Amino acid sequence: MTIQMFEKPLGMRDDFPFIAKKKAELRSNGTAIIQQAGYDLLQTPTLEYYETVGKISAIADNALFKLLDSQGETLVLRPDMTSPIARVAASKLLKEKMPVRLGYYSNVFRAQKREGGRPAEFEQMGVELIGDDSLYADAEVIILAWNVLKNLDIKSSRFVIGHTQLLQLILEDFGLDQEQIEKVHSAFVSKNSVGFESLAKQLPIEPSRLESFVGLMSTSTVEEWQQWIDPANTKQTSLFEGMKKLKTILERSGLADAVTYDLSFNSHMTYYTGLVFEVYGAGSGFPLGNGGRYDGLMKQFGLQVGATGFGLRVDRLLEIISADAEQENHTLILFDEPNEERAFDKAQKLRGEGVRVTLQFAPAVLAIDEFSALFSDVLRMEGAN
């Protein structure tokens, strides 16, 4: 393969100035909201060990960028932010301050196999709330995600909420073993109704309960979940009561119309152990972000604590909000040698007044008219005037 001079590795992108600018705005808007909610921002290294973060991240092995360090250890470019933050939280430094609230805005790397243009490096913005296993923590991160989106002027966002643990208990109630449950899970993750219905017929489910089982896939309110809750099963009832409570909190916070409760909603990220959610917005064909409770992941770092969080994909947010390209004030001062001093003073003065000023030596510009067209104001300080 010959590589052209201007080519980049598969899935890598340049951010041109107008995108970089949008991103910077998005970053400062988003992180301000996150900090306001009591979260501290942190940064973790770009490279992590494959053995720890790489394996725990739940990102498919073939999507990891791997390399070797000088000791022969396998490293990965971090594929997500949740596992590095879990690693940090598990270290001594933060253990004593539980619950900790950490926020981030970082790039992550996932190798792309299909259609080379898909980004293999993208930014994520999110939070992790570690050391709190109450449903208030779950509600907090959902409301925070909602507020971040609202602040970015994304009005039509919609959350879909599921509960992996409750779903697991309900599936066990149908008499399924773990292997069968996995099959059901994968049909749920891809929302494959056709596959699920034909799978349902092969599973050892009492014929009288088959219809109820198939109904698992089409719920949209918490109330609908009740039909599968066994009143004698205290674990189920307490989780269900928790969901009802969560719904009340979310409604009180103004999310009533923005949430769908889908019992079959599930994530391909296997580390989620409780509430899971995904968020969508009009304008992007792909989810804007997702989140949920991942107590199991903390356990892998040797910490028996609850943790929950969300991550938003900055590239997808940009897709939605970049529609309005407002014209900003940007003054160009073109000068020649005799006017050098005057031009420098003028630029400094204007910048002092808050105006964005580009100072350009006129003879160095090849096409004055085309160049000038890029600015909202042009001051020419040339010749004897």
Add this chain to the structure above:
Amino acid sequence: MDALTIAMPKGRIFEEAYELLVKAGYDLPKELDDSRKLIVEAPNENIRFILSKPMDVPAYVEHGVADIGIAGKDVMLEHDRDVYELLDLGISRCYIATAGMPDTPMNEVTPRVATKYPKVASQYYRGKGEQVEIIELNGSIELAPMIGLADRIVDIVSTGKTLKENGLVEYEKIVDITSRLIANPVSYRLKQKRITELVENLRKQASL
């Protein structure tokens, strides 16, 4: 009422699916006079149809330019796309099978398989523990065994007529195929009411 964009394959599947929608009570234009049109509007239902190549429907839906689409299961198996598979429409029923010249075993040295479905074929033979060389072709797959390019083909069989006319026989059936109603995950959530309504209406027709 949310606007709905539906991606459909041109040709037979479109006609069958269109008829299914009309039967399900959707008020669609009666005459589709210009068959070369790529976009068909049904203003009374606020529906827009995009007519594309069958192989491309899942791509339109995955990217969300079409909210829902109708795609053959064969295409979905071959192109693993992130779309929700909501309903088996039961139309365009056929299956993928292996075929070849009568009474010919696979070449032991270099077993070759010609197909339009390299992924499906490779998965099938790997699943059987057989190592074969896959040759991807874009059409007239039946030619391959006739002229000695491959020992087997993996292709769609609906009536078996094409195989017969070319002197080929079917060997193994791989998987049954029908057309499916698929949805973009985001559209499914944002336009849930309209989409589930459509699924239910079509389900009634499809099961008849």
